[in-house]
Amino acid sequence: MAIDTAERTATKTTAPQQPAPRWRNRESLTAWLFILPSLIGFLIFTAGPVVAAGVISLLNWNLFSPPQWAGLRNFARLGPDPTFWSALGNTAYFTLLSVPLTIVVSLALALLLNQGLRRVAVFRSLLLLPYATITVAVAFVWIWLYIPHDGLVNAVLGLIGIDGPAWLISDGWAMPALILMSVWKSFGFGMVVFLAGLQAIPQQLYEAARVDGTSPWQTFRNITLPMLSPALFFVIVTSIIGSFQVFDQALIMTNGGPGTRTTTLVMYIYRTGFENYDQGYAAAQSLVLFGFIVLITAAQFTFQRRLVHYDN
Amino acid sequence: MPAKLSRRSFLQLTGLAGLGAAVTGCSNGPPAGSATWAMWSSSAAEKQVWDDFSTYVEQQLGVESFPTLTPSSGYPTKLDLQLVSGTASLVTALNGTLIPTYAARGAHRPLDDLIAADPDFDLDDFYPTSRRLSSFNGKTYAIGFDVAPTVLYYNKTLLQKHGIALPSRTDPMPWATFRDLAKELTGPGQYGFTCAPAIDDLVSWIYCAGGNVMNDAADRSTLGDPAALAAIQFVIDLFVKDKVTPPIKNLVTESSLSNFLQGNVAFMQNGPWQVVNVRKAKFDWDVVPFPAGAAGSTPRVSGSSFAIPSGVRDGAQLQLAWKLLKTLTSTGALDIYAKAGRNNPARLSAGSAFQPPPDNLGIVQDILAGKVAGGHTFDVTTNWNQVKQLLGQDLPRTFLGQVPVAEAINGLTPRLDVLMSQHQDNVRQATARKG
Numbered sequence: 001m002a003i004d005t006a007e008r009t010a011t012k013t014t015a016p017q018q019p020a021p022r023w024r025n026r027e028s029l030t031a032w033l034f035i036l037p038s039l040i041g042f043l044i045f046t047a048g049p050v051v052a053a054g055v056i057s058l059l060n061w062n063l064f065s066p067p068q069w070a071g072l073r074n075f076a077r078l079g080p081d082p083t084f085w086s087a088l089g090n091t092a093y094f095t096l097l098s099v100p101l102t103i104v105v106s107l108a109l110a111l112l113l114n115q116g117l118r119r120v121a122v123f124r125s126l127l128l129l130p131y132a133t134i135t136v137a138v139a140f141v142w143i144w145l146y147i148p149h150d151g152l153v154n155a156v157l158g159l160i161g162i163d164g165p166a167w168l169i170s171d172g173w174a175m176p177a178l179i180l181m182s183v184w185k186s187f188g189f190g191m192v193v194f195l196a197g198l199q200a201i202p203q204q205l206y207e208a209a210r211v212d213g214t215s216p217w218q219t220f221r222n223i224t225l226p227m228l229s230p231a232l233f234f235v236i237v238t239s240i241i242g243s244f245q246v247f248d249q250a251l252i253m254t255n256g257g258p259g260t261r262t263t264t265l266v267m268y269i270y271r272t273g274f275e276n277y278d279q280g281y282a283a284a285q286s287l288v289l290f291g292f293i294v295l296i297t298a299a300q301f302t303f304q305r306r307l308v309h310y311d312n
Numbered sequence: 313m314p315a316k317l318s319r320r321s322f323l324q325l326t327g328l329a330g331l332g333a334a335v336t337g338c339s340n341g342p343p344a345g346s347a348t349w350a351m352w353s354s355s356a357a358e359k360q361v362w363d364d365f366s367t368y369v370e371q372q373l374g375v376e377s378f379p380t381l382t383p384s385s386g387y388p389t390k391l392d393l394q395l396v397s398g399t400a401s402l403v404t405a406l407n408g409t410l411i412p413t414y415a416a417r418g419a420h421r422p423l424d425d426l427i428a429a430d431p432d433f434d435l436d437d438f439y440p441t442s443r444r445l446s447s448f449n450g451k452t453y454a455i456g457f458d459v460a461p462t463v464l465y466y467n468k469t470l471l472q473k474h475g476i477a478l479p480s481r482t483d484p485m486p487w488a489t490f491r492d493l494a495k496e497l498t499g500p501g502q503y504g505f506t507c508a509p510a511i512d513d514l515v516s517w518i519y520c521a522g523g524n525v526m527n528d529a530a531d532r533s534t535l536g537d538p539a540a541l542a543a544i545q546f547v548i549d550l551f552v553k554d555k556v557t558p559p560i561k562n563l564v565t566e567s568s569l570s571n572f573l574q575g576n577v578a579f580m581q582n583g584p585w586q587v588v589n590v591r592k593a594k595f596d597w598d599v600v601p602f603p604a605g606a607a608g609s610t611p612r613v614s615g616s617s618f619a620i621p622s623g624v625r626d627g628a629q630l631q632l633a634w635k636l637l638k639t640l641t642s643t644g645a646l647d648i649y650a651k652a653g654r655n656n657p658a659r660l661s662a663g664s665a666f667q668p669p670p671d672n673l674g675i676v677q678d679i680l681a682g683k684v685a686g687g688h689t690f691d692v693t694t695n696w697n698q699v700k701q702l703l704g705q706d707l708p709r710t711f712l713g714q715v716p717v718a719e720a721i722n723g724l725t726p727r728l729d730v731l732m733s734q735h736q737d738n739v740r741q742a743t744a745r746k747g
Contacts, residue, residue: 063396064417064622065741083705147561168562169712255564258709274389275697277417 050290057283067280074284084285086260087268090175094264095243098179098186102239103232105183106190111224113191114198124195131188139252142181143168146253168254174262178250185249186242190235197231198224229308237300244293265289341399342378345628347636348401349377349618350391352384357588361652365645372639375632395419400621402633403640406454408445408615409692409700415448416694416742420619422451426634433638439680441613442658444689449742455641456658457649458585459615461679461687462516464602465572465580469595470497481672484601484609484685487520487546490579494556497578504556506571507547507581509563509711511703516581516612517543519688520605525703525728530693531736533728536721543605544710545717552713563708583614584666584676585655591669598670601685609685615658617641656680693735694742702727 057074061067078084109127113120130138145152146167154164167177201224209219225232247266250256256263265285273282342348347369353359362379369377380401382390388410394400406414414420427433435443435452442456464479471478474497479485485493494504507513511525518524523540526533534540551557558571572580575595581602590597602611618640620633639645646657650665656676657663663677678684693699706724709715715723 062417063392064419065745143562143565148559149561166712168564169560171709171714253562253564255704257563257705258712258714260705263705271701274392275701276695277392277413277697 053283053286053290056279057287059280061279062277063279064277070280074280075288077281078284078288083260083263083268084265087263087265090261090263091244091246091265093175094179094182094246095240097176098182098243098246099236099239101179101183102187102190103235106187106235107194107228107232109187109191110194110198113195124192127191128188130185133185135185135248136252138185139181139249142177142249143253146177169258171258171261174254174258178246178253178262181249181253182243182246186239190239193231193235194228197228201227226309229304230310233300233304233308237297240296240300241293244289244296342376345632346376346378347373347403347632347639348380349403349405349636349640350380350382350387350394350401351405352387353381354383354385357652358654361649361654364648364652365640368645368648369636369639372642372644373632373635395621395623398623400623402624402629403618403620403637405457406617406619408456408459408617409690409696411446411454411617411619412448412692412694413696414619415451415453416738418622418742418745420453421622421624422453423455423620423634423637424452426630427452430634430638437643437659437661439658439660441680441687441689442615442617445613445615446617446619448694449739454617454619455637456615456617457641457646458655459613459658459680460584460656460676461613461685462513462581462583462602462611463599463676463679465582465586465590465597465599467572467575467578467595468597470502470575470578472596478598479600481598481600482675482678482684484604487603487605490603491546491550491554491556494550494579495554498554498556502576503558503571503578504554505550505579505581506557506568506577508568509551509560509566509708511700511707512612513568513581514544514547514707515690516602516688517547517605519610519612520602520607521546522605522607524691525699526691526693526732530691531732533725533732535728536725539606541717541721544707544721546605548710548717551711560712563712581611583655584673587655587670587673588653591653598672599675600672601675601679604685610688612690613680613687614690617658693732694738695731695735698734699728699731702731 056067058070058072059067060070060074113124113127117123146154148154148164148166148169151164151167153167157164165173167173205223205227206219209223214222245266246264247270250262250264250267254262256267266289269282269285269289272278272285349369351362353362359381362381366377366379378401380394387405391400391404395404404420406420411420415422427435435455438456439459442459443452445459446452446454446456466479468478476493476496479493490505497504515525518535518540521539521543523537523543524534525540535544551560558574558577560566568580568582569586569589571577572582572590573593575593584599587599601609603609618637620630620637624630624633641658643659643661646659646662647665649655650657650662651667653666656666660681666676667673675684679687702724706715706720710717710720
């Protein structure tokens with residue numbers, strides 16, 4: 001015991017001075033200062049509302065009268081609510097079609113622009129224009145394009161002998177019409193990310209492939225796609241999150257109709273909370289949507305370990 | 313003067329400017345004792361009317377007037393946020409369809425005590441329909457500034473071109489006659505009738521057939537009752553079977569007014585609030601009473617009012633709010649409104665300011681006074697937004713011929729009944745709060 005105590009005393013006296021905690025380092029402090037504005041914004045505008053939504057979802061609250069405790073009743077209301085399930089199905093339908101289509105179109109255009117075309121910057125800017133334009137303005141233009149008889153879309157289809165549908169008022173075509181518009185609106189973002197990714201691929205890989213005599217498809221599959229996988233992963237994650245939050249184009253172009261064919265989850269949440277003043281139920285729906293997005297994103301991060309290749 | 317600005321000085325100046333902007337942004341708005349009021353305004357012409365109102369308020373009350381004008385589409389959302397955050401104006405405009413909603417939520421205060429204590433204020437000078445629209449649960453929650461029945465606009469030039477006798481200025485035509493005329497006036501590129509594919513327009517036909525959206529107790533939907541079903545079927549047939557209406561291109565942007573202004577539509581169902589816009593038409597036109605169904609010509613009567621939020625404190629603030637409300641709904645103010653041609657004023661004494669054209673505009677006041685045809689106050693619930701939303705989902709599909717009327721009504725009736733129960737709960741809660 002005596003030895004032990006002596007050893008400990010010796011250790012105490014001979015041990016080098018403990019470094020200051022990391023957060024007190026000048027470098028760490030600088031880093032925190034840089035992060036702080038973003039962190040404050042995140043806490044106030046993202047984390048705070050998520051926590052608040054969690055609390056509100058347990059209340060009955062019409063904004064004016066004092067809130068009343070509802071427990072899990074708002075979540076129980078989701079089950080028998082046909083509009084909620086319809087909105088969820090519509091959102092899933094939108095996501096399942098719009099995300100792959102957006103990725104295919106943006107990747108194809110990025111590959112085209114990466115072929116060393118002249119005036120690439122001009123084409124790139126032109127193709128990015130829809131993404132840079134306000135959705136509300138674009139939605140109104142597309143309403144005109146989709147007019148059943150005189151609209152440009154059906155006029156073009158008419159030239160090839162196709163009698164186009166009454167897009168935005170048709171049970172079956174209203175959602176595809178929204179998807180088509182959304183793909184047009186958002187492909188520019190993916191295209192720019194893919195183009196940046198393509199330009200970062202080392203040329204010697206392609207030279208090696210040429211020496212090996214690979215076909216263009218083999219080159220794409222075995223070099224371009226794996227090297228582009230981080231960019232692809234990023235675009236998939238952001239596109240899925242964005243498509244789960246689809247709102248403005250549906251509100252403006254169809255107002256959720258005909259029936260509830262284009263009512264999306266975010267639109268239904270907005271109506272529940274701010275038109276029907278049912279804040280608790282709207283918060284419960286928001287948390288379900290949040291849960292879906294978290295689950296899907298987590299699944300994507302799990303898969304990315306196997307499918308996404310980083311340089312290191 | 314030094315020509316160069318050091319980085320440090322630049323940052324200091326920027327910081328100061330930012331601080332100044334933040335302080336300005338966080339200021340408390342109009343000074344205490346100002347007459348603040350909120351109203352929707354979606355055009356320069358509308359804004360001009362409210363600016364004139366504001367000047368009138370300043371002249372009458374001798375205090376500064378601060379109107380908060382918001383486009384009509386965003387007005388309810390902004391009003392909600394202001395009411396919740398305690399930053400609402402002393403007086404706020406409310407659409408008649410939302411008065412029960414705000415009253416039941418306790419967002420606005422009843423005015424009966426103020427009316428009773430003010431011998432200068434004559435509630436009898438307001439049209440009875442306006443007073444009904446402004447009341448909820450036996451209490452007056454608002455004072456009207458406009459009120460009007462739906463009327464039938466017709467394209468005089470088009471009817472004369474086809475050698476068709478002009479409809480009576482006072483006697484409403486029966487539905488059968490109206491339908492025959494609409495069919496006769498429909499041809500290539502020309503249509504007999506236009507209205508919005510929505511409950512707001514459909515409800516006039518339902519009232520004229522003797523039906524309603526809900527029963528008198530407002531605890532059950534009655535859209536499935538024979539009278540209401542017959543009315544809905546009649547209108548849907550005009551769209552789907554007779555095809556006397558311009559084809560619906562988009563359910564969101566469909567506008568009966570823009571269809572009528574094209575000049576190739578004979579009749580349009582709309583309110584006198586559109587007179588100011590139809591005056592731009594390049595053809596001759598007029599208005600007549602709404603076609604008469606089994607219950608006569610009793611179309612929807614709707615209007616808007618001013619109300620005082622519950623957050624207004626008793627004492628000097630409430631006194632100013634009441635004075636402001638009285639001024640905004642006074643004959644002098646409503647004369648400004650009516651002279652601009654915006655709509656029929658809610659006060660009988662201001663009626664003469666709403667003048668022709670069109671020639672027959674006087675029927676609006678005659679209908680409200682019960683001298684010609686009739687009208688039916690727009691019956692709404694305390695959750696009218698939800699009712700409207702539900703009907704807005706399912707009914708438009710009948711206008712497109714995608715779903716038969718009976719099927720649509722059968723499908724939405726159980727959900728409407730649930731909303732009626734919720735409405736009853738809201739009324740009970742409001743009554744308990746009042747007690």
